Amino acid sequence: MSVVLQQSRAPAMAGDPVLVVRDLAKSFGGVRAVDGVSFSVEAGTMLALIGPNGAGKTTCFNMLNGQLRPDKGEVLLGGRPITGMKPRAVWRMGVGRTFQITATFTSMTVRENVQMALISHAGEIWSPFGRARDRHKAAADALLAQVGMVEQAERACGVLAYGDLKRVELAVALANQPKLLLMDEPTAGMAPRERIELMALTAEIAAAKGIAVLFTEHDMDVVFTHSDSVIVLDRGLLIAHGTAEEVRRDPNVRAVYLGSGATSGGH
Numbered sequence: 001m002s003v004v005l006q007q008s009r010a011p012a013m014a015g016d017p018v019l020v021v022r023d024l025a026k027s028f029g030g031v032r033a034v035d036g037v038s039f040s041v042e043a044g045t046m047l048a049l050i051g052p053n054g055a056g057k058t059t060c061f062n063m064l065n066g067q068l069r070p071d072k073g074e075v076l077l078g079g080r081p082i083t084g085m086k087p088r089a090v091w092r093m094g095v096g097r098t099f100q101i102t103a104t105f106t107s108m109t110v111r112e113n114v115q116m117a118l119i120s121h122a123g124e125i126w127s128p129f130g131r132a133r134d135r136h137k138a139a140a141d142a143l144l145a146q147v148g149m150v151e152q153a154e155r156a157c158g159v160l161a162y163g164d165l166k167r168v169e170l171a172v173a174l175a176n177q178p179k180l181l182l183m184d185e186p187t188a189g190m191a192p193r194e195r196i197e198l199m200a201l202t203a204e205i206a207a208a209k210g211i212a213v214l215f216t217e218h219d220m221d222v223v224f225t226h227s228d229s230v231i232v233l234d235r236g237l238l239i240a241h242g243t244a245e246e247v248r249r250d251p252n253v254r255a256v257y258l259g260s261g262a263t264s265g266g267h
């Protein structure tokens with residue numbers, strides 16, 4: 001598949017931390033769901049957040065996207081604090097997200113879904129009538145070209161294959177020109193080959209546009225193939241941070257994954 005990458009702004013330089021998380025913590029009653037976690041994600045790179053069930057991954061994500069207010073700690077986006085901001089404000093600052101369940105409108109076409117995201121990004125009001133249908137059409141098609149979906153622009157999202165829907169969802173997230181993209185189990189429900197394709201595409205776009213990507217993932221093949229680095233949570237604590245290979249060899253990580261060698265099925 002050929003992918004056209006167009007840049008609407010100069011990408012951040014690789015090496016710049018887009019997201020900096022310092023000493024983040026959240027408890028529920030007596031449970032320390034996230035317990036003093038610090039890490040950063042650089043522009044154009046993919047950081048995987050992994051850990052067994054109940055490790056604190058979702059809680060961590062929800063503090064970054066504004067759904068949960070941290071008890072303690074700091075979240076900086078491009079050097080500016082976003083700690084405790086509401087989801088919409090966080091989104092406006094440039095934090096995009098994709099969901100485990102695709103969040104496209106099934107009765108609308110692929111292009112209309114992206115147009116709607118562009119209209120929302122521009123702070124305009126969507127109306128399905130009249131000239132609204134033509135707004136941001138070229139920009140929508142440029143985004144669809146980036147994710148390899150331009151030929152399917154006129155199709156209703158409801159009839160698309162699951163892997164194609166995920167591409168549309170990626171285009172919708174990109175419409176917001178995110179600095180940081182949060183992907184919660186982006187490949188859940190996909191066939192192995194589709195997983196590899198989606199994550200390779202994401203990595204290519206992230207590198208070209210200087211977007212920092214933080215993703216959770218249960219498929220260790222995806223984690224080890226498509227992450228520049230990996231952080232491992234266990235019972236709220238960050239127990240390892242390094243390249244996929246470093247993390248794979250880490251004795252603490254191996255212990256957490258019950259001797260599985262962290263090569264499969266960790267969640």
Ligand SMILES: Nc1ncnc2c1ncn2[C@@H]1O[C@H](COP(=O)(O)OP(=O)(O)OP(=O)(O)O)[C@@H](O)[C@H]1O
Nearest residue numbers: 028031033051052053054055056057058059060267
């Ligand atoms: N709203 C809540 N109220 C009470 N406890 C919660 C709440 N959300 C999470 N927890 C607890 O916090 C801990 C971390 O949960 P979290 O969902 O963040 O883990 P996770 O790594 O995302 O797990 P999974 O892989 O199963 O989704 C768990 O012990 C969980 O039971």
